Amino acid sequence: xxxxxxxxxxxxxxxxxxxxxxxxxxxxxxxxxxxxxxxxxxxxxxxxxxxxxxxxxxxxxxxxxxxxxxxxxxxxxxxxxxxxxxxxx
Numbered sequence: 202x203x204x205x206x207x208x209x210x211x212x213x214x215x216x217x218x219x220x221x222x223x224x225x226x227x228x229x230x231x232x233x234x235x236x237x238x239x240x241x242x243x244x245x246x247x248x249x250x251x252x253x254x255x256x257x258x259x260x261x262x263x264x265x266x267x268x269x270x271x272x273x274x275x276x277x278x279x280x281x282x283x284x285x286x287x288x289x290x
Contacts, residue, residue, distance in 0.1 A: 255281055 250257060258281050265271035 255283055 259278070262271065262276050262281065266273050
């Protein structure tokens with residue numbers, strides 16, 4: 202009896218799940234004909250500094266020391282040095 206109810210509920214759930222899907226056509230856009238990709242209309246904005254480089258880390262440390270959140274001797278300049286290289290894409 203229990204197994205029969207599970208099969209019936211699963212069948213109804215499957216019908217509802219797949220019955221709710223609608224097939225729609227996908228319009229492909231030809232990149233050659235697309236005028237919205239003009240270089241003049243694409244604006245990125247100003248380039249920002251990398252927040253993970255050493256100089257912003259030192260500024261953040263100095264800010265925390267000024268506010269009294271961090272002790273001056275807690276993090277030294279030797280602690281804030283570059284340890285890894287990375288490539289930015």
